[in-house]
Amino acid sequence: MGMMNIGASGMSAQSVKLNTISNNIANSDTLSYKAQRVNFAEAYVAAGGQRASGNILQNGTGVSVASTNADWSNGAMETTNEPSNLMLSGDGFFLVSLNNETYYTRAGDFSLVANPSGDGYVLMRPNGAVLTGYDAAAGTYGDIAFTGYDSTGAVVDLAPSSYTIASDGSITAQPDAASDPYIQVSNGNIRIQRFNNPDSLVRTEEGLYQPTVETSYNTTAPVTPGEDGSGTVLQGALEGSNTDLITEFTNMIGSQRAFQANSKVITTADELLQTVMNMKR
Numbered sequence: 001m002g003m004m005n006i007g008a009s010g011m012s013a014q015s016v017k018l019n020t021i022s023n024n025i026a027n028s029d030t031l032s033y034k035a036q037r038v039n040f041a042e043a044y045v046a047a048g049g050q051r052a053s054g055n056i057l058q059n060g061t062g063v064s065v066a067s068t069n070a071d072w073s074n075g076a077m078e079t080t081n082e083p084s085n086l087m088l089s090g091d092g093f094f095l096v097s098l099n100n101e102t103y104y105t106r107a108g109d110f111s112l113v114a115n116p117s118g119d120g121y122v123l124m125r126p127n128g129a130v131l132t133g134y135d136a137a138a139g140t141y142g143d144i145a146f147t148g149y150d151s152t153g154a155v156v157d158l159a160p161s162s163y164t165i166a167s168d169g170s171i172t173a174q175p176d177a178a179s180d181p182y183i184q185v186s187n188g189n190i191r192i193q194r195f196n197n198p199d200s201l202v203r204t205e206e207g208l209y210q211p212t213v214e215t216s217y218n219t220t221a222p223v224t225p226g227e228d229g230s231g232t233v234l235q236g237a238l239e240g241s242n243t244d245l246i247t248e249f250t251n252m253i254g255s256q257r258a259f260q261a262n263s264k265v266i267t268t269a270d271e272l273l274q275t276v277m278n279m280k281r
Helices: 002-026 245-279
Strands: 036-042 045-050 056-060 063-070 077-079 086-089 093-098 101-105 111-114 121-124 130-135 140-143 145-149 162-165 171-174 182-186 208-210 232-235 237-239
Touching: 002 036, 002 063, 002 245, 077 086, 086 093, 093 208, 162 232, 171 182
Parallel strands: 086 237
Antiparallel strands: 036 063, 045 056, 077 237, 086 232, 093 101, 093 130, 101 208, 111 121, 121 130, 121 145, 130 140, 145 182, 162 171
């Protein structure tokens, strides 16, 4: 039975690895997807006593999945020339708000859309997450919003004719304050959050992450892009998946063979058990 349990643990662990590889392959074209890898650890070791020489009799009981970790390296840059599309070149995450909660993401597939909760226009992902910015004067965070005003200060429905997002995350828009009407950018500075242990983040759908109690922040507050080791912002580009299909298919073949080898262990154990049963007849 020990052989069977060990073989079963190996098959179970390799199944998890194969599922992870399959997910990597399935997301090879997914925006900002980070390839995952599975780490194994020896399962509980049973101690059977100690010999006079000091040697301890120890029997392994199989394998378990220790953790899954992501490859946080940058994916390939995809140039779109769409001004609302953003890419982080380097470490860190954008801050976005969705359903009054803060999330972190590497995906920059934003579009300029009418603000669903107020005046003006905001930068929103397809899932409804709105890009968060920073108001340096007030020291507060909020949705980045482009709002039109006329010379009397009244709000008008005016979308920016153009806007520029610099590598440090600062945003300027046209028409500017010298025009009538003009655009005012609220919270017009993108900030980047870095984490010491990003594998502690909870992954949700569509490339959104949330911290856990184990998450360690690199800085107490988000920083200006390019500062403290954070990445810089590239306008008109998106970050692709960093899945390497050659690596994934190579890993799949290796894992498949390991799965088959563990199944052979179970088959062999069954044959040995049948031999023992036949001897007792």
